[in-house]
């Protein structure tokens with residue numbers, strides 16, 4: 287593995303290796319014992335062309351936990367504002383020889399494009415609605431804290447599936463690992479083309495989460511929609527908001543994932559989001575660090 291651009295490009299055993307390494311780092315961090323100098327002397331360059339709270343900070347902390355230095359490049363104060371082209375910007379940054387690049391970009395395929403121009407590993411931290419591989423990996427790490435295997439689990443991915451790179455990467459990872467994936471969305475938020483074979487589609491939350499082991503909720507990605515397409519928050523919550531009452535349709539021990547940021551009272555109620563026995567959101571965030579340590583370590587070890 288030279289870069290991490292997509293889940294689609296990974297084989298089952300490669301996914302398993304990353305999950306195993308992430309678990310190793312999670313356990314090692316609990317014991318306080320891991321090689322804090324593993325990436326000493328190396329520089330990780332983060333290039334975020336879109337807003338981020340969790341992913342950017344998580345990569346930053348993961349790299350520093352392994353002893354790397356991190357340079358957070360900021361699109362807002364860069365020469366892109368002086369009409370430099372994207373490819374010239376990438377060539378310029380590449381000439382400074384970073385040891386890895388972590389990129390988030392609103393354009394489809396931007397991380398792949400960058401990986402073909404530079405001499406270091408490139409990690410996709412989210413491109414358009416296409417893929418967000420480390421999110422799917424950390425979600426799997428979180429599921430595996432509660433369940434022995436992904437194989438045979440029913441995972442319902444609910445909400446604005448059409449605009450979600452998180453849904454895409456998760457659907458690919460989960461189906462590859464043998465889980466049953468369902469997409470649950472109103473027609474206008476359901477993708478026209480499904481990212482993997484075997485995905486079942488539902489247009490009501492009650493049917494879509496029936497007997498599910500895991501319910502993954504997604505925010506409505508208003509920034510990727512025309513104004514006229516954006517549903518009314520209250521009407522949406524009425525039909526698709528996850529409430530304690532609706533959650534009763536899932537298995538009694540089903541738990542909730544959400545990549546964040548969550549919109550309370552739109553796709554999820556306060557009660558469900560704040561229920562520590564059902565909501566795994568904080569755990570997902572915590573698991574993001576060892577998962578990204580695993581990815582950085584595996585790509586940068588040479």
Ligand code: NCD
Pocket residue numbers: 340341412418421451452505507545546547
């Ligand atoms: C997501 C993203 O940016 O793709 N968040 C994340 O990385 N945890 C989902 C979103 O923006 O809704």
